[in-house]
Amino acid sequence: MRHQLETAENPASLRRIAIDTVSRVEGHGKVTILLDERNQVHQVRLHIVEFRGFERFIQGRPYWEVPVTVQRLCGICPVSHHLAASKALDQVVGATQLTPTALKIRRLMHYGQILQSHALHFFYLASPDLLFGFDSDLSRRNIVGIAAAEPQTAKRGVLLRKFGQEVIRVTAGKRVHGTGAIPGGVNKAVTPEERALLLADIYRIVGWSRDAVHLIKQLHAQNPSLYNSFGVCRSNTMSLVGTGGELDFYHGSLRARDANGGILFDGVDYCDYSQHIQEEVKPWSYMKFPFLVAFGKRNGWYKVGPLARVQNCDHIPTPLAEIERREFVDYCGGLPTHAPLAYHWARMIEMLHAAETIKDLLHDDDIVGQDLLRSGVRATAGIGVIEAPRGTLIHHYRVDEDDLVTMCNLIVSTTHNNQAMNEAIRQVASRYLQGRELTEGLLNHIEVAIRCFDPCLSCATHALGQMPLALELVDAEGRLVHALARNGDGSFACAAD
Helix, strand or coil, X not given: CCEEEECCCCHHHCEEEEEECCCCCECCEEEEEEECCCCCEEEEEEEECCCCCHHHHCCCCEHHHHHXXXXXXXXXCHHHHHHHHHHHHHHHCCCCCCCHHHHHHHHHHHHHHHHHHHHHHHHHHHHHHHHHCCCCCHHHCCHHHHHHHCHHHHHHHHHHHHHHHHHHHHHHCCCCCCCCEECCEECCCCXXXXXXXXXXHHHHHHHHHHHHHHHXXXXXXXXXXXXXXXXXXXXXXXXXXXXXXXXXXXXXXXXXXXXXCCEEEEEECHHHHHHCEEEECCCCCCCCEEXXXXXXXXXXXXXXXXXXXXXXXXXXXXXXXHHHHHHHHHHCCCCCCCCCCHHHHHHXXXXXXXXXXXXXXXXXXXXXXXXXXXXXXXXXXXXXXXXXXXXXXXXXXXXXCCCEEEEEEEECHHHHCHHHHHHHHHHHHHHHHCCCCCCHHHHHHHHHHHHHCCCEHHHHCCCCCCCCEEXXXXXXXXXXXXXXXXXXXXXXXXXXX
């Protein structure tokens, strides 16, 4: 059972409802809800319960291993980590400017990743809720149910993702955990035959992506009150934007807006990210809580990802996606929307933009060039930032004179959205669960709110440092033998049976 009721170890005899684990997301997490005897909600929290120590065990490794190693954080978005690390280490090898061919191959790889990841999330993970209803039959709420009820929708979702994976294979060498990007450029050229293979399908892919935008617009039109009010949490937003204010997934400067759309900062060199972003540790999650330094922990939290990017940019530099962006902005009355369900609409606009960009890159003859590498004056540190499918991704490394990594700091997309996800599920719990007998369908509303952000929980639980950590030793009968806990302040506590 994913939904468990517990009463022990809760103050004032509150019941503890555990959604363990959250389904249809990448990685492992759970939600706990504390209720009193009248089913009034007292607390709702998203707990990230898996732990990974990439920031520490990458230390001491040669820097050239890093782009291949860090992508093992995740099997869903390895390309994002692969490229962010490569961008950071470009600075270490002195490649201040890549060759046109290397830059465009990296962009092609990245936009293929955006396409496949957005297709995976929308069609496989989110669409069962959207097409069947949040409290529909549990056995139907999956990709198999979609294939039975909407075979064309399911087939297109599969083929859209397959195409994105083919783009990755052509540019990175493999569909998952490829090796195409290296410090200073790329190590694999795109052949004319590979380009022709992708060009044969790209116009169909663009068409299907546009149809996906129309599908999510229809769902909004059918139930606007739900889509516009479900789990709304007003916050700041942040993303990269290009030099002309355009949507750019691969490169740009940092821009942040407040909840009303006003500019908080703009044109910030992402190498200065640490002056604007800090992370807070809380004792009940292995995922940190970033905030904008100028506004403090209480008011500085923010959202990233498709909903932030589509509203944060000034325009999208491909024609079909720009038309859809303008309609999205007009639908919201020109003011920012903070409705989590609007993430899906923005995500499909981005998928369309990715398809259009792939088409343009495939028609560029630089994409089949042979000049792949650059280098220059050696440096001891590098910072790489890209817009991963789920939002802004930051990789920061220091390297010593022996070419070994001495420091690694990663702030991933899902970590940026941590507070926003917690706020969204609190809003949903207050609206749908308050005072009611809980059912699986009602609890799924909580999961729907989390899935809007398309969290990658594996990526988000990488740090060590002073975060809280609990270890338990149990015997063959499941009895607790010994427990050791490190608190958020670094202190330790132990217990023995």
